[in-house]
Amino acid sequence: MAATAPSKQAILNLYGSTLRASRAFSSYNFRQYFVRRTRGVFQEIKDEKDAGKLRAFYDEKTKELEVLKRSAIVNQLYGGWKLVVEKQQPSRERADS
Template structure:
């Protein structure tokens, strides 16, 4: 792969990874980060320029969809999961039957 094509692929990877990490929901964020890494790892070994061009076009369109999806997810993200709580933050106390 030539220099400019590799640089363009690297820039697309970084933009897609950055967008994937911007999801508010832990599950979506983890899924899209892993999916991005897997897709670009497979494309990194590709040598055929026509397949790389097709891959870049497809991933550019997917990036636009991913950006819109991340914005919506940030607006309606919901509560944090247990795996997302910082370790120094105490977990809520378990309520007893007599507690109100």
């Protein structure tokens, strides 16, 4: 039985979901790594036409998305301090009156 390729919209939805899950990490280093990795992996498959490869890619990345979501939740539970390179809220200065 020939494998049918997932639609372009299904792959784009998977890409968006994976990016959202990647951005859910509270740790800066993990967050940046998974965002870069997601963009790179989906960029490589962008021009693929082989239905079998697309189906295998889609199935594998769907499983990875579930792992990524669980990992992000654990990272949020045990996240540490913000790093200097992250945007931090400016502290309010007291007005001298």
